[in-house]
Amino acid sequence: MGEPFVAVTSVPLDLQALTREVAGSCVGDGAVASFIGLVRDHNQGRRVSYLDYEAYEPLAVRTLGRIVDEVRSNWPDTRVGVHHRTGRIEIGDASVIIVAASPHRANAFAACRYTIERVKQIAPIWKHEHFEGGDVWLEGATADPDDESARQAAYRIACA
Amino acid sequence: MGEPFVAVTSVPLDLQALTREVAGSCVGDGAVASFIGLVRDHNQGRRVSYLDYEAYEPLAVRTLGRIVDEVRSNWPDTRVGVHHRTGRIEIGDASVIIVAASPHRANAFAACRYTIERVKQIAPIWKHEHFEGGDVWLEGATADPDDESARQAAYRIACA
């Protein structure tokens, strides 16, 4: 899709490769913060068997690219990459990986945290949870990239 | 030295292995935050050639173990691992890696940030910077693990 540092893919995620891509391009960066979201074995009292992630792929790629741009506008010295997996994901496997590189560790941490908050707010991706005895679509936030209050909430969580 | 999740070593650091060690042991953890400190090509206006890290190794291992215990006491649901490298480290290579795993991403991020702040405050490790035209020992904080105000400062930075 041409967006740098962004992917929506059904293959297992590779944090090492994304780290190399994001952090390898600038020897002035001393700090790399990363985040991995793993599928948990329980949720709201249910024993989860596995998750199936569905994405509106072209919009998801575009939205992750938008988040990357927001990070660059919030923290101009900081770059972030984010890969989200789709399809069936087993317990303990990664659904999302994020890497932020910066000369300053405060910015690397903030950019990484901001990115996961924004992914949860606006990425057009859904979890279909398969648990013992049934399955359910999880629904969180109404996605609205132009909602400034949501964006500010993510920023406050990242920087507070 | 027997401390879990802790190492002071002259061999290159392996984030993937530490992630597996820290995050692989519990399928209830949905969030993994990590930090890599990389050697930068400049510092305070000097063009850095490489860094040489010296450690008081047995005390450094013990101190990293102490930080791991502090994390567990601050965030009982969260585990952290930290490996610090010693000896000559080239530009762009990792001097320290930290991995925190938790059911909650807020705690994973906080534990990871707290750990790097505490490493900088109290780990008996020193950077010998070799730059174009000379070399210098860098000196930061007077290490005092019992200084509650330093510990609280690290906690505030991590959780604010």
Add this chain to the structure above:
Amino acid sequence: MRVTVRLFARLRDLAGSGELVRDIDGPATVHTVWKGLVAEMPALGDYERTMSVAVNADYSRMSASVSDGDEVAFLPPVSGG
């Protein structure tokens, strides 16, 4: 005019399909398309308050106009990450 409707997650399950083709009398908005769908499948109606919409894989609004050949998507609240 003819539009492609994309439905995701539970909306897709409720409709029994993730991709539908519908002919609509123009001029139309996203809301026109949605009203037509709900008339066919009333169970979708509950999502009107909480869903997002997209036109040609870009976030949009219910009031946005729709042209022949557009892809109009209706998105339940998201749960990625």
Add this chain to the structure above:
Amino acid sequence: MRVTVRLFARLRDLAGSGELVRDIDGPATVHTVWKGLVAEMPALGDYERTMSVAVNADYSRMSASVSDGDEVAFLPPVSGG
């Protein structure tokens, strides 16, 4: 009694060695050991306000007592990470 003195980073460079063995008349504290070193090598003295100390690879205090065979370490301000 005999103690092993460990010096690190710039303190090591100033002393020309990272490990020294010194005989001291007991009873002694870490401070006693330090005073002896500074008498030998006055350049070390500047570190008294900023350094940390350890006994047998555990952080300690200048007032801590020292026993025969102990390893006493003097640590400049740290810069790990």
